[in-house]
Amino acid sequence: TMSQLGYMMLALGMGSYRSALFHLITHAYSKALLFLGSGSVIHSMETIVGYSPDKSQNMVLMGGLTKHVPITKTFFLLGTLSLCGIPPLACFWSKDEILNDSWLYSPMFAIIALATAGLTAFYMFRIYLLTFEGHFNIDFQNYSGNKNTPLYSISLWGKGYSKRLTKKFGLLRINNNESASFFSKRTDGSEQNVKKTNRRRPFIKIFHFENKKTYSYPYESDNTMLFPLLVLVLFTLVVGSLGIPFNQEGRDFDILTKWLAPSINLLHQKSKDSTDWYEFSKNAIVSVSIAYFGILLASFLYKPIYSSFQNFDLINSFVKTGLRRSRRDKILNSLYDWSYNRAYIDAFYTTFFTRSIRGLAQLTRFFDRRVIDGITNGVGVMSFFVGEGIKYVGGGRISSYLFFYFSCVSVFLIIFYFIF
Numbered sequence: 001t002m003s004q005l006g007y008m009m010l011a012l013g014m015g016s017y018r019s020a021l022f023h024l025i026t027h028a029y030s031k032a033l034l035f036l037g038s039g040s041v042i043h044s045m046e047t048i049v050g051y052s053p054d055k056s057q058n059m060v061l062m063g064g065l066t067k068h069v070p071i072t073k074t075f076f077l078l079g080t081l082s083l084c085g086i087p088p089l090a091c092f093w094s095k096d097e098i099l100n101d102s103w104l105y106s107p108m109f110a111i112i113a114l115a116t117a118g119l120t121a122f123y124m125f126r127i128y129l130l131t132f133e134g135h136f137n138i139d140f141q142n143y144s145g146n147k148n149t150p151l152y153s154i155s156l157w158g159k160g161y162s163k164r165l166t167k168k169f170g171l172l173r174i175n176n177n178e179s180a181s182f183f184s185k186r187t188d189g190s191e192q193n194v195k196k197t198n199r200r201r202p203f204i205k206i207f208h209f210e211n212k213k214t215y216s217y218p219y220e221s222d223n224t225m226l227f228p229l230l231v232l233v234l235f236t237l238v239v240g241s242l243g244i245p246f247n248q249e250g251r252d253f254d255i256l257t258k259w260l261a262p263s264i265n266l267l268h269q270k271s272k273d274s275t276d277w278y279e280f281s282k283n284a285i286v287s288v289s290i291a292y293f294g295i296l297l298a299s300f301l302y303k304p305i306y307s308s309f310q311n312f313d314l315i316n317s318f319v320k321t322g323l324r325r326s327r328r329d330k331i332l333n334s335l336y337d338w339s340y341n342r343a344y345i346d347a348f349y350t351t352f353f354t355r356s357i358r359g360l361a362q363l364t365r366f367f368d369r370r371v372i373d374g375i376t377n378g379v380g381v382m383s384f385f386v387g388e389g390i391k392y393v394g395g396g397r398i399s400s401y402l403f404f405y406f407s408c409v410s411v412f413l414i415i416f417y418f419i420f
Contacts, residue, residue, distance in 0.1 A: 001031065003120050004083070004091075010113060011098045014105040022243045023094035026082075029239055030091050033079035033232040040072040040225050041065065041131060044218035048138055059127070063134040068218045073132045075229045080128050082236050084121040084291045087284070093240035100283045117287050121294030129302040136217065301332065 004027045011020035042056045044065070049055040066073050082089035085096065095117065102110040220226075341347065 003116050004031070006116065007095060007098050007113065010102060010109060014101055014109070016098065016101040016105075019094065019097045019101055023091070023098060025242065026090035026094040026236075026239055029232055029235040030079050030082040030089070033075060033229065033236055034083065036225075036229050036232065037072055037076035037079060040221040040229065041069065041076075043221055043225065044069050044072070047218055059130045061138045062131045062136075064132070064136040065218065066132045068136070069220050071220055071226055072229070075226075075233050076132070077128060078233055078236060080124045083124055084295065085117055085287060086291060087288065088237075088240065090236045090238075090240040092284075092288075093243050096280065096284050096287055097243060099287050100280055103283060114287060114290050118290040118294040121291040122298045125295045125298035126302050129298060133303055 004023070007023055008020045008027075011017070011023065041062070042053075045056040045062065046052075049061065055061060078089065082091045085092045087093075099110060099113050099117070102113050338344070
């Protein structure tokens, strides 16, 4: 959601108001389709785990839902492809229009927007693959995880507390403490990991859930939930036509432009009426290629290699830990740590900004209380003691006060005379 709002703000900042509104419309249908598709998945999961948001909304328990909820899977996939900017779905037209305008405005903005397109495709297909591909993870009743994660981590059950964890991220442990790679979810034995796991408190545990009405597998949602998904799918397929130009009286128009005729598009005030299809096609090829790269990267990291197999013993014989696999896992886990810790921006900000500002605030507080207030309080205390001394010296007589006053004046006059 934040990335798509970023596209809208980018278009508004460039003065391309029409493109921003166009992407708002197309994004709304695609995102609504994804939200309702997620609700259909959650509803199906509740038949297994019961009413428990911490479990029914947990992707760790999902996987392999394609054969159980095929209609929801198809609708969710269409929404995912649309948000990734794959033609001819809705978000492709609006996002590519923003990318085209960004090239005209600033190549730097265009490069950032293209990188965001690849990132969007990556994390959207990560959600899709972890939810619908592979095997149904809730079947692994002995499934547990290792809390060997960097810095702080929020529990995968959705609890709102954080834990202090070690630096290296080990990952998941499946079936009698066998270790597994985070990205490929593959099992292979390790005696050291077994010993360490026995001493640690598992990060995730999946036991038999208490549900009076139990099912072996989730089932597809009923028509009352699927019909809104179908309506949103139809809009996702056709709403992009609002911004596709058509020729009318020698000029290129589109439906959205006619609706927004009174508004001003600052970026295209001096542009020609005819649409440059060559530039659009060239930019579209680049953006779609980057989106496909993000999809392929997500498939490489998150799609289980055993999707087509059932014999885990056979798989383990092919994926035993070796030098190349160990090196690759280190690289992938390093990338995961970097992403998990938000590129360490929070740590950098805390170290160099928050602590520096707090240190400066403490120094200012010390200077204010000890120096500034010390001078003020010192003058007050000195005046008090001087007054008390004068009071006792004078003894309450006016003649004594006058004598003391003239004596002080005489002393100051003598000092002034010898100095100046």
